[in-house]
Amino acid sequence: SDPAKGAGRFMLKLSGEAFAGGGGLGVDPDVVHAIAREIAAVVRDGAQIAIVLGGGNFFRGAELQQRGMDRARSDYMGMLGTVMNCLALQDFLEKEGIDSRVQTAITMGQVAEPYIPLRAVRHLEKGRVVIFGAGMGMPYFSTDTTAAQRALEIDAEALLMGKNGVDGVYDSDPKTHPGAVKFDALEYSEVIARDLRVADMTAITLCQDNKLPILVFELLTEGNIARAVKGEKIGTLVSD
Numbered sequence: 001s002d003p004a005k006g007a008g009r010f011m012l013k014l015s016g017e018a019f020a021g022g023g024g025l026g027v028d029p030d031v032v033h034a035i036a037r038e039i040a041a042v043v044r045d046g047a048q049i050a051i052v053l054g055g056g057n058f059f060r061g062a063e064l065q066q067r068g069m070d071r072a073r074s075d076y077m078g079m080l081g082t083v084m085n086c087l088a089l090q091d092f093l094e095k096e097g098i099d100s101r102v103q104t105a106i107t108m109g110q111v112a113e114p115y116i117p118l119r120a121v122r123h124l125e126k127g128r129v130v131i132f133g134a135g136m137g138m139p140y141f142s143t144d145t146t147a148a149q150r151a152l153e154i155d156a157e158a159l160l161m162g163k164n165g166v167d168g169v170y171d172s173d174p175k176t177h178p179g180a181v182k183f184d185a186l187e188y189s190e191v192i193a194r195d196l197r198v199a200d201m202t203a204i205t206l207c208q209d210n211k212l213p214i215l216v217f218e219l220l221t222e223g224n225i226a227r228a229v230k231g232e233k234i235g236t237l238v239s240d
């Protein structure tokens, strides 16, 4: 494979929030279609793309817990929400002429394959996009951690974290601090020491232990997924 052309295998983590568009809740088909177009373009260029989708546009377990629900049950609701995002993305990838398979960590044979890592790799080698749903299938984990774990298991070269409304990692929240400074590059240890919100700590330490680079970038800027895959200098790169 020719890295200059943007080939190679990548894990793309997309937050559920992005899928909601301006609405904040549920799925905005126009947004999902736009993301699918961008993914289709890099797949046509030869990149192998696996995707983990978040579910924050439906439910976050920790938030339901604060409102009095049992944490594990709320987390399962969160995981089920991610699957709806997977199906929406699969639909628009298909409309773009790209084959895909959804694999879920919670078995639901009518809508998805079970998570079978070797089969996922086989799909990728055939040029199919693999979309992982239902997180790790375990409460108390996040889809960020899922993305790190799946990236390692399928041997992706980097974890590309597409964010909604922020173009990298800053020293403070750019939405509330106008003077916030963006990092072009960071070491895992700095992310941890400064408690920077790249992803949850479980995900960061998993990447650190296994030297999996993380690129944090703005998802909805046109062409950014292609830039991320080609290794262009966008966003913030977290590595050793």
Ligand code: UDP
Binding pocket: 014, 015, 016, 017, 053, 054, 055, 056, 057, 059, 060, 061, 062, 074, 075, 076, 077, 078, 079, 082, 134, 135, 136, 137, 138, 139, 140, 141, 142, 143, 144, 146
């Ligand atoms: N979740 C979980 N285990 C996992 C992945 C996800 O329990 O392995 C639940 C958790 O409640 C989480 C929700 O699913 O809040 C949605 O995922 P996440 O918050 O990571 O989505 P994002 O914020 O990326 O949209």
